[in-house]
Amino acid sequence: MNSSGRDALGIYVSFPFCRSKCTYCNFASGVYPAADHAPYVDRLIEDLSGAGAWAAAIGVDLPRRADSVYLGGGTPSLLEPDLLARLFASIRAEFDLDTDAEITMECAPGQLSGATLEALVAAGVNRVSLGVQSFVDSEAHASGRLHDRAAVEADLRRLRAAGIANLSVDLIAGLAGQTFASWEESLSALIDSGVSHASIYMLEVDEDSRLGREVLNHGARYRADLVPSDDTIAQMYERALERLEAAGLSQAGLHQYEISNFARPGFESRHNLRYWQRRPYLGIGLDASSMAFVVNGTKGHAGLPDVLRSTTTDDLKQYLAGPAAPETTWLSTARQHEEAWFLALRMNEGVNVDALRQEFGPEPVAQAMETVARLVNDGLLTDDGARVRLTARGRLLSNDVFQEFLEPTAATTA
Numbered sequence: 001m002n003s004s005g006r007d008a009l010g011i012y013v014s015f016p017f018c019r020s021k022c023t024y025c026n027f028a029s030g031v032y033p034a035a036d037h038a039p040y041v042d043r044l045i046e047d048l049s050g051a052g053a054w055a056a057a058i059g060v061d062l063p064r065r066a067d068s069v070y071l072g073g074g075t076p077s078l079l080e081p082d083l084l085a086r087l088f089a090s091i092r093a094e095f096d097l098d099t100d101a102e103i104t105m106e107c108a109p110g111q112l113s114g115a116t117l118e119a120l121v122a123a124g125v126n127r128v129s130l131g132v133q134s135f136v137d138s139e140a141h142a143s144g145r146l147h148d149r150a151a152v153e154a155d156l157r158r159l160r161a162a163g164i165a166n167l168s169v170d171l172i173a174g175l176a177g178q179t180f181a182s183w184e185e186s187l188s189a190l191i192d193s194g195v196s197h198a199s200i201y202m203l204e205v206d207e208d209s210r211l212g213r214e215v216l217n218h219g220a221r222y223r224a225d226l227v228p229s230d231d232t233i234a235q236m237y238e239r240a241l242e243r244l245e246a247a248g249l250s251q252a253g254l255h256q257y258e259i260s261n262f263a264r265p266g267f268e269s270r271h272n273l274r275y276w277q278r279r280p281y282l283g284i285g286l287d288a289s290s291m292a293f294v295v296n297g298t299k300g301h302a303g304l305p306d307v308l309r310s311t312t313t314d315d316l317k318q319y320l321a322g323p324a325a326p327e328t329t330w331l332s333t334a335r336q337h338e339e340a341w342f343l344a345l346r347m348n349e350g351v352n353v354d355a356l357r358q359e360f361g362p363e364p365v366a367q368a369m370e371t372v373a374r375l376v377n378d379g380l381l382t383d384d385g386a387r388v389r390l391t392a393r394g395r396l397l398s399n400d401v402f403q404e405f406l407e408p409t410a411a412t413t414a
Contacts, residue, residue, distance in 0.1 A: 008067040008098065010274045011091065013044060014285030016074040016316065019111065022133075022144035023211040023222040024172065024203060027074070027287070032316060034078075039320055040285075041083045045090040046323060047284045052094070058328070060292035060308050063280065066095040068102045068271035071125075077107035081119035088123035102127055102166075102270040110151035117162055127166040127269075128159055129199075135189035136182045139175045142223055143211075149189065156193060166267060167195045173236035174203030176211065176223035183236045187243045191253075196267035200240050201260050202233050234396050241392075258347050259395050276343045278307075278336075287314035290326070307331040334407065337364050342402035345381075350389030371404050 017032050017040070055062035069091060079087070091097070104127040105120055120128075130152060134140045137148040152169075159167060171186055190198055205227070206212045214224035228236070244262055247253040254262035258276065261269065274281055283290045294306035310326040313319050331339070337360045344351040357365045372388050375381040380394035380401050394401050 007063065007279050008065045009063040009095065010068040010070070010271050010279065010281035011066050011095065012271070012281055012283045012288055013069070013071045013076075013087070013091075014073065014283065014288040014312075015040075015071060015076040015079065016286045017078055018073070018075045019078065019108070020144050020146055021210075024143055024175070024209050030316075036316070036320065037079065037083060040316075041079075041087055043320060043322075044087060044284055048090045048094045050323060051282055051284070055292060058308065059295055061280070061295045062282065062292060064094075064096050065098065066091075066101060067098045068274065069097070069104070070271040071105045072129075073106055075108045075111060075131075076105050077112040077116060079116065081115045084116065084119045084123055097124075104129060104269070104271060106131060107155070108145075109147035109155050111146070112155060112158070117158060121162050121164065126164060127168070128164055129168040129170065129197075130155060132169045133172045134175055134178070134182075135171075135186040136178075139178055139182060139186075142177055143172075143175050153193070156195070165196070168197035168199065168269070169193060169195050170199045170201070171240075172201050172203055173240065174228050174233035177226045178228055178236070180232075180236070180239070183239065184243075187240055191243065191247045195254075197261070197263045197269060198244075198254050199261050200237065202237050203227065237396070238392070256348055259390075259398055276346050278339060278343060283310075283312065286312065286316055286319050288312050307336055333360065334364070336360075337368070338405050338407065341368055341405040345388070345390055345401065346398070348389065350387040352387055354386065368405060375401060375404060 016030065017037060018030060021030055052062060103125045105125045106129045109130050109132060132152050133143060133145060135149045140147060156167060169190055171190060173183065205215045207216065211222045211224055214221045215227055241256060244254045248255050254264060256262050257268050280292050281290060290310045292308050308328055308330055310328045312326045313324060340356055341351060353365065372381055372383055376383050380391055380397060382389050382391055390398060390401065
């Protein structure tokens with residue numbers, strides 16, 4: 001972990017507006033009036049300009065230098081060109097972006113106008129993530145997506161022609177009606193697309209999405225009765241690993257570097273990596289999270305700085321009403337140690353045990369290594385003496401593995 005003052009900042013900007021709400025979506029996004037776009041950007045700019053004062057008042061370090069910006073959602077590609085220009089002008093006015101900063105924008109296939117494409121290029125966007133989810137038209141439409149495969153392929157061509165070559169595609173294993181044959185079709189299309197990055201997620205079934213609630217209630221709306229079983233979804237995920245690994249053997253293919261993320265060498269998401277590496281980031285907008293270090297923090301082992309996490313409201317009306325203090329959580333040293341384990345375990349490089357001993361001291365790491373030994377015996381982790389990593393089975397059961405490193409009382413809320 002980089003302590004206070006030694007690292008650049010990552011900036012995440014949430015844009016929660018969509019043209020349709022996907023059945024599987026559990027994010028704070030929705031089909032809100034387009035008339036709210038301009039007031040929302042006004043609020044984003046207000047929060048950007050006030051970020052420094054907020055950080056100073058609460059006593060955390062907020063670097064002015066930033067090396068990544070991520071505009072997510074929702075569907076940020078719905079932003080009108082003038083609003084996009086205003087937003088990025090504010091970001092550059094408040095923060096010093098590195099000349100080679102990674103600047104990502106999420107786009108919905110088929111919803112990127114020519115004028116908006118020109119505006120994002122002018123704003124310096126150099127990476128685009130396309131929310132494809134499935135290359136099979138019937139699956140995409142059934143889940144609430146408005147695009148087809150032809151639209152995806154057309155957008156990839158348009159983006160490359162505009163000079164944006166760093167492209168990512170999202171796929172979901174477990175969509176309603178998905179079969180092994182249709183999953184193979186999506187994987188083949190992904191490999192053939194030549195993108196430099198891909199995210200492959202296993203469908204989350206929870207009460208925060210319409211589809212999840214229907215599955216939990218054993219209903220049939222949104223084709224919930226056609227959602228594959230957990231075992232089938234796991235097999236689809238494993239098949240994705242096999243296909244991408246095989247494709248990468250003969251070319252500079254997509255190699256797994258995190259549970260759900262794959263990249264060509266050098267194209268790993270720099271912004272997302274800072275989440276797993278516990279590096280500072282500022283979240284602006286609806287339901288956005290931040291992480292920062294206390295200025296000159298001296299508590300904990302060997303001067304380990306205090307860590308603050310904060311989250312903004314997920315109520316759009318409340319957000320548009322004006323600035324409000326985000327919900328904040330100060331992480332104890334014990335909680336930071338726990339996060340160090342489960343966040344690093346997400347990545348294929350795993351946990352550097354010696355680095356954790358230097359950061360937190362030998363005693364807490366020794367206790368964690370007892371848990372590691374038990375999970376190694378269970379076939380969920382490997383330990384080569386220097387690094388601890390998830391096994392293939394451990395990735396499928398990663399949430400259960402992470403829970404083994406957590407103590408629910410370790411964090412205190414301010």
